[in-house]
Amino acid sequence: MPSENPHPSSTGPYDLAVVGAGVIGLATALEESLRGRRVAVIDAGAFGLGASWAAAGILNTRAGLLGNSPFREFHLRSVGAYPEWIARVESASGRTVPYSRAGDYQIFPLDDPASRLALHEREDQLFREKAHAFTVRDAWPDFLAPHAAPGPVRVFHYPGEAYIQNRVLLESLTEALRRGGAGLFPGARVEKIGRENGVNVLEAVAEGRGVRILADQVLIAAGTGCNEILGLLGLSLPLSPVKGQLAMLPRFYSQDTMVHGVEKFYLIPRGDHLIAGATTERGVDDTEFNALGDAYLTAQLRRFFPRVKPDWVETWSGLRPRCADRLPVMGWVDEAAGIAISTGHYKSGISLAPLSARCLSALLHGEKPPASLAPFDPWRAGALQSAAA
Numbered sequence: 410m411p412s413e414n415p416h417p418s419s420t421g422p423y424d425l426a427v428v429g430a431g432v433i434g435l436a437t438a439l440e441e442s443l444r445g446r447r448v449a450v451i452d453a454g455a456f457g458l459g460a461s462w463a464a465a466g467i468l469n470t471r472a473g474l475l476g477n478s479p480f481r482e483f484h485l486r487s488v489g490a491y492p493e494w495i496a497r498v499e500s501a502s503g504r505t506v507p508y509s510r511a512g513d514y515q516i517f518p519l520d521d522p523a524s525r526l527a528l529h530e531r532e533d534q535l536f537r538e539k540a541h542a543f544t545v546r547d548a549w550p551d552f553l554a555p556h557a558a559p560g561p562v563r564v565f566h567y568p569g570e571a572y573i574q575n576r577v578l579l580e581s582l583t584e585a586l587r588r589g590g591a592g593l594f595p596g597a598r599v600e601k602i603g604r605e606n607g608v609n610v611l612e613a614v615a616e617g618r619g620v621r622i623l624a625d626q627v628l629i630a631a632g633t634g635c636n637e638i639l640g641l642l643g644l645s646l647p648l649s650p651v652k653g654q655l656a657m658l659p660r661f662y663s664q665d666t667m668v669h670g671v672e673k674f675y676l677i678p679r680g681d682h683l684i685a686g687a688t689t690e691r692g693v694d695d696t697e698f699n700a701l702g703d704a705y706l707t708a709q710l711r712r713f714f715p716r717v718k719p720d721w722v723e724t725w726s727g728l729r730p731r732c733a734d735r736l737p738v739m740g741w742v743d744e745a746a747g748i749a750i751s752t753g754h755y756k757s758g759i760s761l762a763p764l765s766a767r768c769l770s771a772l773l774h775g776e777k778p779p780a781s782l783a784p785f786d787p788w789r790a791g792a793l794q795s796a797a798a
């Protein structure tokens with residue numbers, strides 16, 4: 410609904426206005442704030458309740474040492490940067506962000522052709538990436554064996570794998586920004602982006618009142634909502650939501666490790682519970698937990714742990730931002746106007762946040778990013794285009 414206030418209040422000028430308060434926007438905003446820049450963060454809803462809240466918080470490397478593609482390389486480096494990054498977030502927020510390197514077990518049933526195919530692909534990847542930090546056995550680990558389905562299995566153990574309590578991470582990033590004096594604008598929908606006297610002006614509506622946010626630079630980091638912002642600039646991305654449904658059940662094993670069933674089912678410890686996930690529903694843009702999610706998670710749980718009841722204590726879903734080529738979109742939209750974008754992190758945005766934030770911050774400062782953003786250029790073939798095209 411357009412603002413009916415003819416005299417919206419102005420705020421700023423900020424050095425940077427970030428549109429979207431998910432892990433990508435918040436992490437970049439904090440990077441900039443820690444560099445002494447005046448930062449505003451604007452979100453159409455509450456902060457940190459998008460995909461980043463829904464995520465399971467897995468930071469998997471699959472024991473890889475080298476990436477076999479620019480994306481894998483970026484992923485591995487970002488996950489490797491986590492301990493140092495979390496320490497900075499904790500120091501800036503005064504809060505502890507639970508991060509665990511308790512490892513991961515990955516179970517491949519050998520009596521199922523699809524699982525055997527996935528196993529061969531996994532073995533190929535481990536070989537290609539010179540992975541070394543893992544062991545393999547043809548038996549369930551003792552702590553899972555009493556719950557396990559019968560039948561032959563191959564089990565990989567990756568002892569160095571990590572996960573993060575992503576909801577606490579989001580709260581901590583927001584708190585760090587607050588402490589750093591950032592302008593925080595929850596519930597503000599941007600309706601217009603223009604330029605006045607060489608400065609970007611974002612006109613937003615919050616609780617029916619207009620607000621004009623002035624900023625030298627703008628970062629679009631609105632996850633699956635990026636096209637709403639890009640549309641104001643006459644642009645669009647082939648970005649689609651991929652819904653994921655998850656549920657939480659009481660912990661039935663005592664260890665803090667993650668467990669993966671082949672590639673598409675996982676159990677991640679969260680306090681006294683386990684997160685079970687997740688569906689992959691392309692192009693679905695509602696965020697209900699529904700019968701499909703329930704049936705999928707129940708079937709997966711039964712397949713690997715037939716005696717464990719799907720007694721969900723919480724259910725939810727989220728929308729992963731996926732670009733047509735599945736790669737993130739990070740770089741300048743309009744360098745002359747100081748408008749950049751960071752989105753399309755699809756299934757790995759929590760993992761990719763530390764390095765994405767550092768790279769975007771370097772870009773905004775005219776510095777060489779610590780990792781090449783060339784493969785993720787917003788203007789690559791098949792990414793940004795005129796909205797009329």
Ligand SMILES: Cc1cc2nc3c(=O)[nH]c(=O)nc-3n(C[C@H](O)[C@H](O)[C@H](O)COP(=O)(O)OP(=O)(O)OC[C@H]3O[C@@H](n4cnc5c(N)ncnc54)[C@H](O)[C@@H]3O)c2cc1C
Nearest residue numbers: 431433453459460461466467632634653727757758759760
């Ligand atoms: C079910 C599920 C499980 C996942 N598990 C993992 C995992 O284990 N590990 C991992 O690394 N990744 C995981 N991911 C992926 C990860 O969550 C995403 O890649 C990441 O959260 C994307 O972050 P974001 O900041 O771009 O988007 P979001 O977190 O969605 O944030 C975007 C923000 O922009 C706001 N917004 C939208 N439109 C507008 C607008 N027009 N104006 C202003 N603000 C707007 C939204 O309100 C939202 O707050 C998972 C995702 C899902 C859905």
